[in-house]
Amino acid sequence: MNSPQCQTVSELAHKKISKSATRLFESCYLHYNGPGSSGYGVKRTAMLMPETAMLMVAPMGCGRSGAVIGEKYGFADRMFYLNLDEYSVATGSYLKKMAQAVKYIAYLQTFKAVLICMTCIDALAGTDLVGLGAAISRDVGIPVTTTFMDPIVRDGNFGPMVQVRQAITACFKQGTPRHDWVNLLGCFADIGKDSELAELLRDAGITEILTVAGCKTFAQLQQMGCSSGNLIIHHQALACGQDLQKRLGMPYLELLPQYDESRIAKQYERLTEFMKVPLHYQRYALPAQTAKKEFTKRYAGIRIAIGEALSGNPFEIALTLMSAGVTVPFVMRDMVQPDDYEAICQLAAIAPDLPVYSGVHPSMWTWADSLPQADVALGLDAGYFLPQAISVGWPWDETYFGYEAATHLYSLLTKGISEPVAHQAQMSGSYLTV
Amino acid sequence: MKGFYRYLPPFAPDYSGAVSALFNAGGLVVLCDPGGCSGNVAGYDEPRFYGSHSAFFSAAIREIDSILGRDDKLEQKVIAAAKMGHYDFIALIGTPVVSVIGTDLTAIARRIEAQTGIPSFGVATTGMEDYSVGEEAALLAFAKKFGGNGQEVTGRIGVIGATPLNAVGNDDLVSIMRETLGDKVVFFSERDAIKVMSNAGSLTKIISVSASGMAVGKLFEQRFKVPFEVKYPQSDAIVQAAKQLMGAKKILVVHHQTAANALRQAMEKECDAKVQVGTFFRFDQSLARQGDMAFGGEDELSTAANDCDAVAIDPMYVKALPDFKGTIIPFVHQAMSGDLYQ
Numbered sequence A: 001m002n003s004p005q006c007q008t009v010s011e012l013a014h015k016k017i018s019k020s021a022t023r024l025f026e027s028c029y030l031h032y033n034g035p036g037s038s039g040y041g042v043k044r045t046a047m048l049m050p051e052t053a054m055l056m057v058a059p060m061g062c063g064r065s066g067a068v069i070g071e072k073y074g075f076a077d078r079m080f081y082l083n084l085d086e087y088s089v090a091t092g093s094y095l096k097k098m099a100q101a102v103k104y105i106a107y108l109q110t111f112k113a114v115l116i117c118m119t120c121i122d123a124l125a126g127t128d129l130v131g132l133g134a135a136i137s138r139d140v141g142i143p144v145t146t147t148f149m150d151p152i153v154r155d156g157n158f159g160p161m162v163q164v165r166q167a168i169t170a171c172f173k174q175g176t177p178r179h180d181w182v183n184l185l186g187c188f189a190d191i192g193k194d195s196e197l198a199e200l201l202r203d204a205g206i207t208e209i210l211t212v213a214g215c216k217t218f219a220q221l222q223q224m225g226c227s228s229g230n231l232i233i234h235h236q237a238l239a240c241g242q243d244l245q246k247r248l249g250m251p252y253l254e255l256l257p258q259y260d261e262s263r264i265a266k267q268y269e270r271l272t273e274f275m276k277v278p279l280h281y282q283r284y285a286l287p288a289q290t291a292k293k294e295f296t297k298r299y300a301g302i303r304i305a306i307g308e309a310l311s312g313n314p315f316e317i318a319l320t321l322m323s324a325g326v327t328v329p330f331v332m333r334d335m336v337q338p339d340d341y342e343a344i345c346q347l348a349a350i351a352p353d354l355p356v357y358s359g360v361h362p363s364m365w366t367w368a369d370s371l372p373q374a375d376v377a378l379g380l381d382a383g384y385f386l387p388q389a390i391s392v393g394w395p396w397d398e399t400y401f402g403y404e405a406a407t408h409l410y411s412l413l414t415k416g417i418s419e420p421v422a423h424q425a426q427m428s429g430s431y432l433t434v
Numbered sequence B: 001m002k003g004f005y006r007y008l009p010p011f012a013p014d015y016s017g018a019v020s021a022l023f024n025a026g027g028l029v030v031l032c033d034p035g036g037c038s039g040n041v042a043g044y045d046e047p048r049f050y051g052s053h054s055a056f057f058s059a060a061i062r063e064i065d066s067i068l069g070r071d072d073k074l075e076q077k078v079i080a081a082a083k084m085g086h087y088d089f090i091a092l093i094g095t096p097v098v099s100v101i102g103t104d105l106t107a108i109a110r111r112i113e114a115q116t117g118i119p120s121f122g123v124a125t126t127g128m129e130d131y132s133v134g135e136e137a138a139l140l141a142f143a144k145k146f147g148g149n150g151q152e153v154t155g156r157i158g159v160i161g162a163t164p165l166n167a168v169g170n171d172d173l174v175s176i177m178r179e180t181l182g183d184k185v186v187f188f189s190e191r192d193a194i195k196v197m198s199n200a201g202s203l204t205k206i207i208s209v210s211a212s213g214m215a216v217g218k219l220f221e222q223r224f225k226v227p228f229e230v231k232y233p234q235s236d237a238i239v240q241a242a243k244q245l246m247g248a249k250k251i252l253v254v255h256h257q258t259a260a261n262a263l264r265q266a267m268e269k270e271c272d273a274k275v276q277v278g279t280f281f282r283f284d285q286s287l288a289r290q291g292d293m294a295f296g297g298e299d300e301l302s303t304a305a306n307d308c309d310a311v312a313i314d315p316m317y318v319k320a321l322p323d324f325k326g327t328i329i330p331f332v333h334q335a336m337s338g339d340l341y342q
Helices: A009-013 A042-044 A061-072 A087-093 A094-107 A118-127 A129-140 A160-169 A196-203 A218-226 A237-250 A261-275 A280-299 A313-323 A338-350 A362-366 A380-385 A403-418 A423-427 B015-024 B036-045 B063-068 B072-083 B095-098 B104-114 B131-146 B173-184 B193-198 B211-224 B234-246 B256-272 B298-306 B313-322
Strands: A005-010 A054-057 A079-084 A113-119 A146-150 A181-185 A206-212 A228-233 A253-254 A305-306 A355-357 A376-378 A390-392 B028-031 B053-057 B090-093 B120-123 B158-161 B185-187 B205-208 B228-230 B250-254 B274-279 B312-314 B328-330
Touching: A005 A009, A009 A338, A042 A054, A042 A061, A042 A146, A042 B205, A054 A061, A054 A094, A054 A118, A061 A079, A061 A218, A061 A390, A061 B015, A061 B036, A087 A094, A087 A390, A094 A113, A094 A129, A094 A380, A113 A118, A113 A129, A113 A160, A118 B063, A118 B095, A129 A146, A129 B250, A146 A160, A160 A237, A160 B298, A181 A237, A196 A206, A228 A237, A237 A253, A253 A261, A261 A280, A261 A403, A280 A338, A280 A403, A313 A338, A313 A403, A313 B015, A362 B053, A376 A380, A376 A403, A380 A390, A380 A423, A380 B234, A390 A403, A390 B193, B015 B028, B015 B036, B015 B131, B028 B036, B028 B072, B036 B053, B036 B104, B036 B131, B072 B090, B072 B104, B090 B131, B104 B120, B131 B193, B131 B211, B158 B173, B173 B185, B173 B298, B193 B250, B193 B313, B205 B211, B211 B228, B234 B312, B234 B328, B256 B274, B274 B298, B298 B313, B312 B313
Parallel strands: A054 A079, A054 A113, A113 A146, A181 A206, A181 A228, A228 A253, A305 A376, A376 A390, B028 B053, B028 B090, B090 B120, B158 B185, B158 B205, B205 B228, B250 B274, B250 B312, B312 B328
Antiparallel strands: A005 A355
16 A cells, blocks of 8 residues: 655654755655645735735735735735736836835835835846845835745745745844843744743843734834844744844844753753843743643543644654653654754654654655544644544744743643644635745 | 736736646646745635645746756656556646746646656646636647547537636536536536547537636637537526615626626616626626726726626725725625635
């Protein structure tokens, strides 16, 4: 019987660690972009910028998803489209129209800034979008930031989701330094004022944790440049940290989500070093330990397949859940990140034959019926391939950090198992195009 | 400014129309894109995708392949995928990337056919036109590849364009046409599509539910003398919309031309309202009456609406009528609002 192509964690552990993300399989293959790919895309991320209009300079097809999600998430009124046709692409005439379009948007006096988004066409043509944006901004007198939505480079270190985050942080401005502020970059939602991280940092003299999603005005977004530093919680935001260090001299620390208590403790040690003040994080460990114990008591032996449509490293989550008594039948990862290797090596020691699948490999679609079975699929990408399992999607509109994130992982699973929601219902409106 | 839209978000593009026409036809359909275009199809334009057994893949084209013109890589990927299943045909659908670098999809399809033995063809969509243009191009390429005069569908009626992108609201055009025409009906876009195409000459009649099926209908009419007509069925969605419009004197109906014509026909049975059809999609003069129009932009829509006392239009596009004071009734079109109002 045919089955989807996979690699074991043991095979992955023996591979040479690359400095950048690498595909699970070396051979080239068609991709199955199935209805399990969920999350924030370029347009939704861009529209986290407050008081900002987005101008899509693109063929009709590239703007299409914005039509639907713009309505669904309430930012349709901030989206503008300059549709390209073959003539305008051949002659480049649309480049002149861009300034007119931005002038029109500025004339409405509704927006404080404009984000111009171009696509694969201009990426291939080598359009100097940054230069164009600067010229238009000078001409129209409104801040203009620019990005490419170009999946043609999505395998590299500067894919569309990295670029759009860079376009947002490019708006940060230097001002009077606020040593009591710190930025959290890489999340799609604000972190609560009563969150574990906020409480901990408050003890260290930090009064505000600023996030892009938490800004109500464009001026607030610009003021994020005054913060004392940047905490990066998603690898796609690392380039922003590097940009801001170079441009504004802001230090940064990469703290990718972890769910195991010992690894969380290590992260807090790094944060302690970064903040240069002792952080008494240990007091927050208990709720996470309790949540884990309760989960184990209730669900030990349950089979949970781990997808990659979630916030964190699926291998680290697999390790964490295995330590809670969960059986992990497989993990999904198409682009293996350099940061994955530590967890991969640890997994190789305890479950060397654990299979790793790519959700986009054509064999995954063709022979999905022969995948190892699971009771629960964590991540909507895994959920799509396991229709008989309970599907637990990742809540992108919430941000957790530290032990609180671990506690939340167990409560997410517990709620998902006890109150199952159909996969298709969870996917509605959250389909990720780019 | 031509091409600039404040209110009207983009419609389903041409490649979505091409995929839609071939989606259920039993082939390996490859969208030659980097991944974003296929995301549009899967997430927003192809409601049949979820849980489907149709083979639809992205070519996952990357920058370096485009720059170096690595068409051989595309060939290898398609051939490898073709070996994983049994496909009646292979279709390569164009997108902005392959359009801008001038990839010859027809030539690549020919090479793939030579190596796999599976009939293959290319559809030169660009992502810069609307779905109806792509649907027409795909149907035409499909018909030119397989259209024949076999006798296996003698006495049957062939239906073109029974896809979700052509539907009004939740109309399931395949079911509706089956209910209307009974066992006699066969489809150019369903599992037995190749059989229907290769025996098209023995059909008693061809019906296209959209203007984008006209090119194929006319081709078979001319080649095999099969009678051809264009009409959207009088579905529940049409009847409901007509009821809601009762009492209006001058009405603008906005949808694809054939569906809008069907609503006009339903209205004319019941009252003497003057009904004008407007469309952003393929417009055929032979299906139009005086005053009907192909909109070039949102201003033209707004101007036309302001001259009427009722408008039937997809709810997503109502905001393009800021000055309109009359009655608006929802006339949902998947190619406009996806599944938002389904």
